[in-house]
Amino acid sequence: MTTLTAAPVTPHTAVLTSGKLPKWAPWALLGGSFAISAAVFAVAAAGADLADFNIAGAAIVGILLYMVIITVISSIVESRRKAVDRLMTALVATAFLIALLPLISLLWTVVVNGIGRFDAEFFSNSMRNVIGDGGGIVHAIWGTVLITLTATIISVPIGLMTSIYLVEYGRGTLAKGITFFVDVMTGIPSIVAGLFIYAVFAVVIGPGISMGFMGALALAVLMTPVVVRGSEELLKIVPNELREASYALGVPKWLTILKVVLPTSIAGITTSIMLAISRVIGETAPLLLTAGFTQSLNTNIFDGQMMTLPVFAYNQYMNQGTNPDASVARAWAAALTLILIVMVLNLLARLIAKLFAPKMSGR
Numbered sequence: 637m638t639t640l641t642a643a644p645v646t647p648h649t650a651v652l653t654s655g656k657l658p659k660w661a662p663w664a665l666l667g668g669s670f671a672i673s674a675a676v677f678a679v680a681a682a683g684a685d686l687a688d689f690n691i692a693g694a695a696i697v698g699i700l701l702y703m704v705i706i707t708v709i710s711s712i713v714e715s716r717r718k719a720v721d722r723l724m725t726a727l728v729a730t731a732f733l734i735a736l737l738p739l740i741s742l743l744w745t746v747v748v749n750g751i752g753r754f755d756a757e758f759f760s761n762s763m764r765n766v767i768g769d770g771g772g773i774v775h776a777i778w779g780t781v782l783i784t785l786t787a788t789i790i791s792v793p794i795g796l797m798t799s800i801y802l803v804e805y806g807r808g809t810l811a812k813g814i815t816f817f818v819d820v821m822t823g824i825p826s827i828v829a830g831l832f833i834y835a836v837f838a839v840v841i842g843p844g845i846s847m848g849f850m851g852a853l854a855l856a857v858l859m860t861p862v863v864v865r866g867s868e869e870l871l872k873i874v875p876n877e878l879r880e881a882s883y884a885l886g887v888p889k890w891l892t893i894l895k896v897v898l899p900t901s902i903a904g905i906t907t908s909i910m911l912a913i914s915r916v917i918g919e920t921a922p923l924l925l926t927a928g929f930t931q932s933l934n935t936n937i938f939d940g941q942m943m944t945l946p947v948f949a950y951n952q953y954m955n956q957g958t959n960p961d962a963s964v965a966r967a968w969a970a971a972l973t974l975i976l977i978v979m980v981l982n983l984l985a986r987l988i989a990k991l992f993a994p995k996m997s998g999r
Contacts, residue, residue: 655714662722665709666702673698699730743975750972753965763931763948768959773970775933776948779848780977782937783927783944784917786852787859792909794856795863802864803871804893821861829857830922837926848937851927851944855916862915866908870901903989910985914978920946945974 677694703726711719761772798818802811833854837845874897882892898905928941929951949970956963 657713665705669702670698673701746972749968753969762933767957769962773948776943776945778935779942780944783848783851787855790856791859791863795860796867798864799867799871802868818861818864826858826919827921830854830925834925846928846941848927848942851923854922854926858916859912862912867905870904874900906985906989910982918946920950923947945970
């Protein structure tokens, strides 16, 4: 009598027969698709120079080939619904990578072109009496920090109190009017803010005046609506149960806002403030009109013109002087410095939000 024995089932066989692709399968298919596409383009470019190999075309064809293969194999092994799910996942991931490519290209270009001037001289000297090589951006860094800090001190209290009024107190025509004008201010061009501040000081003090405080006011005009809209949305998502519990204990409304509402949303408010700072720290047009530009260090925002990093980069690129290569290198290095400052401010904001966020104790 013959005994029939079943064939041993390996883990890979078990996964395939269970109607599910192994976890490594999509990655293997993706790598195989890119390999096939690269081979095809390499054969097509075999008669030409190797430098003519079309990397972008090979990547696009590889992605399209992967979508076709993963959809067909998934529909056979798994199901039609799972195949469509994997296809849409591939489309979303591809869209994300396409959106990420300009940012990566921008950062890479700035780093490659700006890292060459990252030396002690660049961060310790100004451009006073510098015509060709050398010079630095210490005056532009001080101007950017002081003007942006002053604009933040002006705009954050105004924007935060406006958002508190709109969420906690505002009702009727006045609240609608404030919301409308905030929305209008959000979309105004930055040059208009600079012209507005310049016109006001020209009427009050006289034409032709430029100083750092005027630039700070121009940036504050641009920052305030961003702070208002961001803080307003964050205050709205604070649960009403927290307010009602505070009122039930007899706590007045102003103290409830101060001790309950604001601490609950402090992390998001900090993020909105950082978004507002990032929105204005790279502005050039309003600062050209209001703060002007100088080659010397000036730390008094109420007296004399001040240089900022965006204006410095613009000025170095447009007025290249006797050594164009040195001026362009300084412009790229200033742009890289500005990106690093924004990155540090964002990390600092995350740290502050983490320290001051309400602590949730688990049971």
